[in-house]
Amino acid sequence: MQAERTNAMLEQSNREAIDRAGNQSRGEIAASVRNLKKSFNKTIVLEDISFDIAEGESLVLLGASGSGKTTILRVIAGLEEPDGGRVVLHGRDVTELPARERGVGVIFQDYALFPRMTVEKNIAYGLRIRRRPRKEIKETVDRLLDLVHLKEHRKKYPSQLSGGQRQRVAIARTLAYNPQVLLFDEPFGALDAQTRVRLRREIRSLLKEVNVPALFITHDQEEALELGDRIAVLNAGRIEQIGTPDEVYNKPATEYVATFLGAANLLIGVVTGARVQIGNVSLFAGEEVEKFREGQSVKLVFRPEDACLSKTARLPANCRALTSGVVEEINFVGAYERLSVRLDFTSSRSKRDNLPFYSLADDDAEKPSGFPTLITRPKPEANAAPLATGDRVAVGLIAFRLLPNFTLASERASRTLDLQN
Amino acid sequence: MSTAVSALRHVRGFDIARPLSITVMIGMMLPLVLLPLASIFMFGTSKGLASFWAALSAPEAVFALKLSMVTSFYATVFNVVFGLFAAYVLSRYNFWGRNALIVIISLPTAIPTAVAGFALLLLWGPYGTLGRLLAPQGVEVMFTAWAIVLANIFVTFPLAFGVIKPVFDTMSRSLEEASATIGATRWQTFWHVTLPSLRGAIVTGALLTFARAVGEFGSTILVSGNLTNRTQTAPLYIFAKFNEGQVEAANAIAIVLAILSFVIFSFLFIARDWLDAE
Numbered sequence: 001m002q003a004e005r006t007n008a009m010l011e012q013s014n015r016e017a018i019d020r021a022g023n024q025s026r027g028e029i030a031a032s033v034r035n036l037k038k039s040f041n042k043t044i045v046l047e048d049i050s051f052d053i054a055e056g057e058s059l060v061l062l063g064a065s066g067s068g069k070t071t072i073l074r075v076i077a078g079l080e081e082p083d084g085g086r087v088v089l090h091g092r093d094v095t096e097l098p099a100r101e102r103g104v105g106v107i108f109q110d111y112a113l114f115p116r117m118t119v120e121k122n123i124a125y126g127l128r129i130r131r132r133p134r135k136e137i138k139e140t141v142d143r144l145l146d147l148v149h150l151k152e153h154r155k156k157y158p159s160q161l162s163g164g165q166r167q168r169v170a171i172a173r174t175l176a177y178n179p180q181v182l183l184f185d186e187p188f189g190a191l192d193a194q195t196r197v198r199l200r201r202e203i204r205s206l207l208k209e210v211n212v213p214a215l216f217i218t219h220d221q222e223e224a225l226e227l228g229d230r231i232a233v234l235n236a237g238r239i240e241q242i243g244t245p246d247e248v249y250n251k252p253a254t255e256y257v258a259t260f261l262g263a264a265n266l267l268i269g270v271v272t273g274a275r276v277q278i279g280n281v282s283l284f285a286g287e288e289v290e291k292f293r294e295g296q297s298v299k300l301v302f303r304p305e306d307a308c309l310s311k312t313a314r315l316p317a318n319c320r321a322l323t324s325g326v327v328e329e330i331n332f333v334g335a336y337e338r339l340s341v342r343l344d345f346t347s348s349r350s351k352r353d354n355l356p357f358y359s360l361a362d363d364d365a366e367k368p369s370g371f372p373t374l375i376t377r378p379k380p381e382a383n384a385a386p387l388a389t390g391d392r393v394a395v396g397l398i399a400f401r402l403l404p405n406f407t408l409a410s411e412r413a414s415r416t417l418d419l420q421n
Numbered sequence: 422m423s424t425a426v427s428a429l430r431h432v433r434g435f436d437i438a439r440p441l442s443i444t445v446m447i448g449m450m451l452p453l454v455l456l457p458l459a460s461i462f463m464f465g466t467s468k469g470l471a472s473f474w475a476a477l478s479a480p481e482a483v484f485a486l487k488l489s490m491v492t493s494f495y496a497t498v499f500n501v502v503f504g505l506f507a508a509y510v511l512s513r514y515n516f517w518g519r520n521a522l523i524v525i526i527s528l529p530t531a532i533p534t535a536v537a538g539f540a541l542l543l544l545w546g547p548y549g550t551l552g553r554l555l556a557p558q559g560v561e562v563m564f565t566a567w568a569i570v571l572a573n574i575f576v577t578f579p580l581a582f583g584v585i586k587p588v589f590d591t592m593s594r595s596l597e598e599a600s601a602t603i604g605a606t607r608w609q610t611f612w613h614v615t616l617p618s619l620r621g622a623i624v625t626g627a628l629l630t631f632a633r634a635v636g637e638f639g640s641t642i643l644v645s646g647n648l649t650n651r652t653q654t655a656p657l658y659i660f661a662k663f664n665e666g667q668v669e670a671a672n673a674i675a676i677v678l679a680i681l682s683f684v685i686f687s688f689l690f691i692a693r694d695w696l697d698a699e
Binding site for chain 2: 077078079098099100101102103104105106108109110112114115116117125126129130173174177
């Protein structure tokens, strides 16, 4: 019975997640931030930040330290006043309201559990200050202790709990007063790597269960990809891109997004017809070139795992041939093999063919030339077609992305231009 | 010579420096602190407990002790409340002249107590700046128990503040912020979250203030008038009885005061972990 209901709930939330991914405007908007601006002592921290969080959705604000992500959270919570812009929660403009009247739940990085209160007192705090009847408080606390699996720790003090348990208390403490939105400030920063991965899953399923919209703040891209229904990538007080994990990872809108979320290789080329010319190598780009003019300078971005290598010239069918290169370095990194390959863009043919007949050139005299790139191969592939340093290989791409290349523009200007695309 | 000493230093793990330095330290404390304290007790009990008890239960002695306790209690309550408030204001708000105020609050520790008493006389005394205005109203502050309270407040002013302020400064703001986002008012946050975290500092500050106030002599002798059964505190009683040659009477009270301060500081030492506990 219970299991059935949970399953139904999970199914529903899955459907909702799919709906959201397909059409973001369909879900009801739980929280929305419009044109937030904030500066501290003339340093601009937030520059025109706008986004929505749908009902039941998890949005991750991903950015390096100093990108302004914590400031956004504090503004939504009412702990910081914006210089401009609005914060709207479930249709109500709360920009002018103090923190205590907003009804948001903040899970602080250090959890901020009250040290002199037991677990159950911590959880009951929100109801106690609202002067709810004792019976109601007890029922809510029991239900929440059950939800976060801390029944047997109810009489303990925060200092007697592990990091993960403290975090669950912090979440239960906010859930007690039915928050409009949950705000997580670097929720796993203080934990070790293993606990972090476990807690991520726990929180994800917990959120699906309670169906409260959540905003996560993090600088960890792996965390962002796993926790977020959508991810907003923040750079220097601006949102560079906002989209599903798949979108931001596979279709980065800017160079910053491409390089911040995982590793990326960058090549500079020119659009010629339906192809991109890189050096004297040309690559069929198909629909990717549509956004660009003929002759426009572009950056070709590809992920290390989106390249394929072959010692013979034959590449898999789904792989567009790029050029050849020399394997410079091979490392085994657990689940995959990491190669550094120097790609050759000056000549499509091997150097040796062009040598004058009288040259007594030897094979190993090949000077390091070309463009170093990072390529990874999964273990099965690495085992099936082993490579050694010095091997010349054909390199193709399964997926890549073209971005405009503003070589002469400043970083800020190029970012503005990037965003217009 | 030097080889002999260095040979002594490490004989099969026996380090002479340890017992030597401990002995020297105790040897220095003996005539300076330990023996004076011990002699009060030895003298007080030399004529038997009965005479000690008689000296202690003399009405003037009981009155002096009571007066000391009561005036010190009032001063402590005031200074803890004020110290808490001042620490809150001075650590939470930044304003022009804040550092100057911190220095001024801490000043009374550096002022000789006789000067403090004299300063109070000049303000509240019958010819003082304020006293002159109050005297025609029939309000007389000096040479009453209130004068003693005022003197106690003045000389112990920075003690509670000094203990509470650093705790405020180092307290994580996120606790109060968490309380605010949960929905608590400022007052609820202060009562349920801030105050419990200050428990240790408040108890420590209160005990230090009380201990210091009970023993206050220099300022009280100036402002109280030293009137038996009216404004004579325990330290003044000791001084008065000693001057009258009644050494037993003085000594009985001295023992009580010594024990009191011993108890207070032992408690602070033993309960340190409990007071600091998070």
